Amino acid sequence: xxxxxxxxxxxxxxxxxxxxxxxxxxxxxxxxxxxxxxxxxxxxxxxxxxxxxxxxxxxxxxxxxxxxxxxxxxxxxxxxxxxxxxxxxxxxxxxxxxxxxxxxxxxxxxxxxxxxxxxxxxxxxxxxxxxxxxxxxxxxxxxxxxxxxxxxxxxxxxxxxxxxxxxxxxxxxxxxxxxxxxxxxxxxxxxxxxxxxxxxxxxxxxxxxxxxxxxxxxxxxxxxxxxxxxxxxxxxxxxxxxxxxxxxxxxxxxxxxxxxxxxxxxxxxxxxxxxxxxxxxxxxxxxxxxxxxxxxxxxxxxxxxxxxxxxxxxxxxxxxxxxxxxxxxxxxxxxxxxxxxxxxxxxxxxxxxxxxxxxxxxxxxxxxxxxxxxxxxxxxxx
Amino acid sequence: xxxxxxxxxxxxxxxxxxxxxxxxxxxxxxxxxxxxxxxxxxxxxxxxxxxxxxxxxxxxxxxxxxxxxxxxxxxxxxxxxxxxxxxxxxxxxxxxxxxxxxxxxxxxxxxxxxxxxxxxxxxxxxxxxxxxxxxxxxxxxxxxxxxxxxxxxxxxxxxxxxxxxxxxxxxxxxxxxxxxxxxxxxxxxxxxxxxxxxxxxxxxxxxxxxxxxxxxxxxxxxxxxxxxxxxxxxxxxxxxxxxxxxxxxxxxxxxxxxxxxxxxxxxxxxxxxxxxxxxxxxxxxxxxxxxxxxxxxxxxxxxxxxxxxxxxxxxxxxxxxxxxxxxxxxxxxxxxxxxxxxxxxxxxxxxxxxxxxxxxxxxxxxxxxxxxxxxxxxxxxx
Numbered sequence: 001x002x003x004x005x006x007x008x009x010x011x012x013x014x015x016x017x018x019x020x021x022x023x024x025x026x027x028x029x030x031x032x033x034x035x036x037x038x039x040x041x042x043x044x045x046x047x048x049x050x051x052x053x054x055x056x057x058x059x060x061x062x063x064x065x066x067x068x069x070x071x072x073x074x075x076x077x078x079x080x081x082x083x084x085x086x087x088x089x090x091x092x093x094x095x096x097x098x099x100x101x102x103x104x105x106x107x108x109x110x111x112x113x114x115x116x117x118x119x120x121x122x123x124x125x126x127x128x129x130x131x132x133x134x135x136x137x138x139x140x141x142x143x144x145x146x147x148x149x150x151x152x153x154x155x156x157x158x159x160x161x162x163x164x165x166x167x168x169x170x171x172x173x174x175x176x177x178x179x180x181x182x183x184x185x186x187x188x189x190x191x192x193x194x195x196x197x198x199x200x201x202x203x204x205x206x207x208x209x210x211x212x213x214x215x216x217x218x219x220x221x222x223x224x225x226x227x228x229x230x231x232x233x234x235x236x237x238x239x240x241x242x243x244x245x246x247x248x249x250x251x252x253x254x255x256x257x258x259x260x261x262x263x264x265x266x267x268x269x270x271x272x273x274x275x276x277x278x279x280x281x282x283x284x285x286x287x288x289x290x291x292x293x294x295x296x297x298x299x300x301x302x303x304x305x306x307x308x309x310x311x312x313x314x315x316x317x318x319x320x321x322x323x324x325x326x327x328x329x330x331x332x333x334x335x336x337x338x339x340x341x342x343x344x345x346x347x348x349x350x351x352x353x354x355x356x357x358x359x360x361x362x363x364x365x366x367x368x369x370x371x372x373x374x375x376x377x378x379x380x381x382x
Numbered sequence: 383x384x385x386x387x388x389x390x391x392x393x394x395x396x397x398x399x400x401x402x403x404x405x406x407x408x409x410x411x412x413x414x415x416x417x418x419x420x421x422x423x424x425x426x427x428x429x430x431x432x433x434x435x436x437x438x439x440x441x442x443x444x445x446x447x448x449x450x451x452x453x454x455x456x457x458x459x460x461x462x463x464x465x466x467x468x469x470x471x472x473x474x475x476x477x478x479x480x481x482x483x484x485x486x487x488x489x490x491x492x493x494x495x496x497x498x499x500x501x502x503x504x505x506x507x508x509x510x511x512x513x514x515x516x517x518x519x520x521x522x523x524x525x526x527x528x529x530x531x532x533x534x535x536x537x538x539x540x541x542x543x544x545x546x547x548x549x550x551x552x553x554x555x556x557x558x559x560x561x562x563x564x565x566x567x568x569x570x571x572x573x574x575x576x577x578x579x580x581x582x583x584x585x586x587x588x589x590x591x592x593x594x595x596x597x598x599x600x601x602x603x604x605x606x607x608x609x610x611x612x613x614x615x616x617x618x619x620x621x622x623x624x625x626x627x628x629x630x631x632x633x634x635x636x637x638x639x640x641x642x643x644x645x646x647x648x649x650x651x652x653x654x655x656x657x658x659x660x661x662x663x664x665x666x667x668x669x670x671x672x673x674x675x676x677x678x679x680x681x682x683x684x685x686x687x688x689x690x691x692x693x694x695x696x697x698x699x700x701x702x703x704x705x706x707x708x709x710x711x712x713x714x715x716x717x718x719x720x721x722x723x724x725x726x727x728x729x730x731x732x733x734x735x736x737x738x739x740x741x742x743x744x745x746x747x748x749x750x751x752x753x754x755x756x757x758x759x760x761x762x763x764x
Contacts, residue, residue, distance in 0.1 A: 001559075001625040003397020008390070014642065015385020177383075210622050212609065213629055216602025224594045240592050243383040247595055247642065256638060260396065260629065 001211050001260040007166070008255050010146050014175040014247065016239075019050050022093065022136050023058030025172040029132035030090020032061040036080065036104045037095045038068045042138065045182045051095050051136060063087045065107070068096060071276050071283070072103035074118055074154045081110035081117060084131070094135045094170075097191070098142020098283075101135050102150040105168045108133050118154060120163060122362070127165035136174045139183055140246045141191030141284055143198055143253030145173035153277055158355060160277035161362060162269075175250065177242040185233045188245075189333035190284025192229035195249035196222055197287045200309075201266045202258040204298075207305050211260055215308075218257050221248045222313045229333050268294050270363060271374060274355035281342060288335035289342070293381030295323045297373075339381050349378045383593050383642040389548070390637050392528050396557040396629065398621075401432050404475065404518050405440030407554040411514035412472020414443040418462065418486045419477045420450045424520065427564045433477050433518065445469045447489070450478060453658050453665070454485035456500055456536045463492035463499060466513070476517045476552075479573070480524020480665075483517050484532040487550045490515045500536060502545060504744070509547035518556045521565050522628045523573030523666055525580055525635030527555035535659055540737060542659035543744060544651075557632065559624035567615045570627075571715035572666025574611035577631035578604055579669045582691075583648045584640040586680070589687050593642055597690075600639050603630045604695045611715050650676050652745060653756060656737035663724060670717035671724070675763030677705045679755075721763050731760045 094104035108130040110117040119125040151162035231241035275286035310322025360366040476486035490512040492499040501507040533544035613623035657668035692704025742748040
């Protein structure tokens with residue numbers, strides 16, 4: 001086992017009918033809350049009203065910052081920082097999926113400093129502190145509700161960057177699987193693919209480690225997502241399916257899977273970020289396209305771990321069958337598995353490569369992931 | 383999945399040569415430390431000197447409270463509280479196994495209040511606060527380094543009671559597998575059995591839950607302990623074996639295994655506590671005797687889960703083979719599996735039953751575990 005530090009102080013409140021706990025959880029950290037959410041869905045489903053009732057009943061003053069986009073934008077986060085500073089809020093309440101929670105983290109960090117938040121993403125400054133954050137998860141996948149990472153897109157430079165910092169752990173995250181009953185099939189699938197990919201990338205990062213605990217936990221999470229995603233897609237009110245997808249997503253990036261396995265590299269994410277930064281497609285959708293192509297490219301380099309993956313996660317014998325079964329599963333939950341299916345042709349590859357390589361440098365993956373390597377992986381995704 | 387709260391804020395520092403981090407970790411919480419440890423072993427192995435150096439280098443004033451026994455005693459913990467109050471220590475450093483860490487938790491809780499600590503164990507008072515605690519683990523098994531539980535023996539009433547409370551999570555736990563290279567084979571085995579039992583009891587508590595995440599994690603941990611314990615017993619300096627036993631022990635009671643599975647019942651522990659309270663035997667030794675007998679008694683009631691356990695953990699087909707294989711494994715690591723092997727005869731059963739039933743009432747298990755049930759389980763352990 002590789003040496004590691006594991007620290008995850010987020011309090012999880014998991015179960016049916018936990019939405020009313022949002023207000024009291026937030027009130028423990030402040031009197032005035034910045035309430036961050038997305039665009040339409042929480043109003044359409046009635047969740048907005050339930051959260052407002054809970055916040056008001058807990059005696060909180062509420063400042064709203066709606067309109068977070070699916071790939072949250074720097075400009076919108078900056079506006080949130082300005083609002084939070086002006087209104088002197090003491091706590092942030094994020095109701096949404098990974099995008100809302102990520103933007104909430106950026107605002108939480110930006111509000112307590114004069115540093116511009118993009119400086120954190122380009123590692124020109126370090127996050128020392130943040131406002132307390134309470135989240136209520138509405139779409140599973142990113143795991144942001146139980147980790148200290150965030151991703152933001154700078155729309156000027158088309159850069160989609162991510163970072164981790166200790167003060168970014170939510171204080172409390174409320175996970176009510178019934179809230180996700182209304183998530184449409186495509187978004188359910190994309191979220192599941194995102195969660196799967198977090199475990200997949202951690203699993204693939206390590207070739208020869210004799211670490212049965214981490215392997216077993218990761219195989220369990222991947223198998224669970226593989227089994228549950230189709231159930232949730234086909235039967236949106238299947239509680240056990242929704243609950244397992246939710247908890248698997250949260251655990252996937254909580255640290256428990258990769259502690260002891262050395263540094264976590266996310267090459268599929270790195271390449272996918274270029275896709276969703278440029279084309280504004282769903283992150284999980286992009287990952288569904290990249291993962292099989294990446295596997296094909298790396299299949300010599302990572303023969304052992306990929307074969308084990310094929311056998312233990314999908315119950316097939318060979319690496320090649322593993323890739324095939326992964327693709328079949330992705331197609332079964334109606335994800336694209338080729339760039340051509342989302343109308344991206346070979347002509348786009350140089351632009352995508354350039355964008356992904358930029359992130360490879362920031363994430364210190366560029367030694368291996370040179371432009372020609374990224375290009376070749378993208379070609380295998382066509 | 384059953385609703386749950388998961389919260390575990392202990393920071394884990396895991397790996398070779400992490401002992402020198404003890405001082406800086408403690409210094410972050412106070413200037414004066416109560417240094418708690420056991421009897422001989424940390425002086426014999428040189429660990430005492432390494433810890434003292436680290437504490438001194440970090441600029442800490444040190445007050446020592448040595449002499450914690452294998453089943454820590456209330457009187458010794460009370461003396462620690464008195465010392466900590468008199469010396470006005472700001473942080474507690476526990477270097478040892480579960481006994482040392484448990485007593486350190488009791489002292490941490492007792493120092494910040496006028497309540498006598500035994501009142502907490504009999505639920506006459508609630509723990510509201512505790513001194514910060516930094517632990518350095520020397521014997522794996524109890525999981526106390528990464529949870530908020532503690533067990534203490536009241537030598538006057540021969541009661542061995544346990545409780546959990548939020549302020550009892552260690553702030554930092556330092557897990558250096560090389561520190562356990564010197565743990566003798568018997569204690570290595572008892573610790574492994576203790577860790578195994580924590581997962582085993584959580585696994586057995588739930589018959590019909592459709593919770594693949596928790597099941598998979600628990601099966602992984604049990605399989606790991608089953609594979610690694612003999613390796614560590616036979617080759618004490620096997621790093622991977624020691625590391626996996628250490629991390630499996632910590633995760634076993636960290637909350638990650640039983641969150642979502644409903645309340646955690648520990649009937650084997652309940653009965654074992656009577657054994658180690660009265661006969662001062664090692665906790666893991668007692669558990670090795672109780673678990674197979676408990677399985678035989680419960681084999682009708684819990685057919686489904688016990689069969690699954692047999693198949694997935696031991697790779698055998700039937701419940702009966704599962705019990706047999708468990709016993710063989712326990713014998714292979716040189717644990718007793720019958721009361722007769724530790725010279726406890728049928729005549730002792732009434733006394734043991736009475737003691738265990740006392741705890742059954744405190745733990746609210748007495749509806750099922752009536753005296754005649756406990757008696758019958760003990761008879762199956764003869």
